[in-house]
Amino acid sequence: MAGFYHEGYEDPLLMLMRRRGVDSGLVVKGEEGSVSLTTKARSINASKGPPVNHCAGFRTLPSMEHDTTQTDGVFRETFRIEVNAADYGFQPTETPRTDRSVAKNIELGLSALRGQNGPAYDRIVLNAAMADHLLGCSGASDISCAIERSKEAIDSGRALNRLLNYVEMSHKVK
Numbered sequence: 001m002a003g004f005y006h007e008g009y010e011d012p013l014l015m016l017m018r019r020r021g022v023d024s025g026l027v028v029k030g031e032e033g034s035v036s037l038t039t040k041a042r043s044i045n046a047s048k049g050p051p052v053n054h055c056a057g058f059r060t061l062p063s064m065e066h067d068t069t070q071t072d073g074v075f076r077e078t079f080r081i082e083v084n085a086a087d088y089g090f091q092p093t094e095t096p097r098t099d100r101s102v103a104k105n106i107e108l109g110l111s112a113l114r115g116q117n118g119p120a121y122d123r124i125v126l127n128a129a130m131a132d133h134l135l136g137c138s139g140a141s142d143i144s145c146a147i148e149r150s151k152e153a154i155d156s157g158r159a160l161n162r163l164l165n166y167v168e169m170s171h172k173v174k
Contacts, residue, residue, distance in 0.1 A: 001026045001131060005033030007049030010056050018058070018076075024135040026057035031095065037127050039085040039119065041092040053083040059136035079134065085126055088147060093119040113160040125150045128159075 002013045010027045017025030029050050030036040037053050058076045086092060112120040128150040132140035140146035153159040 001028065001035050001135075003028050003030050003033050003035035005029065010050070010054075014057060024057065024059040026055060026131065026134050029054040036123065037083055037085070037130055038095065039090045039093045039122050039126060040095065041086070042084070051082055053085075054080070055083060055130070055134055056080045057134055059134070061136075077136075081134070083126075083130055085122070088126065088129075088143060090122045090126055093122065095119075110160070113154055113163060115155050115157075121154070124154065124159075128153070 002017075004010055004013060004027055010029070013027045014025055028035045028037060029052055031038050031040075031052055037055075040052070042051055042053075056079065058078045061075045061077050108120040109124070112118065112124050115121075125147060129140070129143065129146035131137075132149070133143050133146040137146075139149060
């Protein structure tokens with residue numbers, strides 16, 4: 001996955017992913033060029049080029065299905081989609097941070113991963129579910145199932161435990 005903001009970057013990023021031989025690749029025009037989808041309603045004053053929440057990518061298929069391209073004997077489905085969070089039951093909200101501090105973003109994210117409902121929780125669920133769905137992860141071919149699976153991972157504490165384990169392991173790397 002990669003984020004982009006300026007027009008003209010999405011196809012080169014996807015090409016680089018294909019060249020690396022990955023099974024699936026996804027580029028997202030998130031807020032301010034991040035890889036994070038937003039629950040905000042689309043602005044009528046949106047920037048030129050693809051709108052925020054535009055996603056493009058490819059995923060490897062086990063056999064030829066849908067609209068596919070074949071490279072080196074591998075079938076890939078390509079896609080371009082604009083994700084509207086409201087279509088999946090999320091209420092439009094502004095970016096949940098009240099300031100631009102790293103500490104505040106960590107606080108909001110950890111609270112959401114502890115199961116506290118609100119805008120940060122919704123954004124994490126939306127991003128996890130859409131990434132799993134668009135990248136073709138097993139069990140996520142239906143977006144509703146992917147959303148429920150993301151909520152269950154957070155509500156059960158598994159998502160937070162994975163994050164904390166990753167942080168602990170990264171501190172051991174020297």
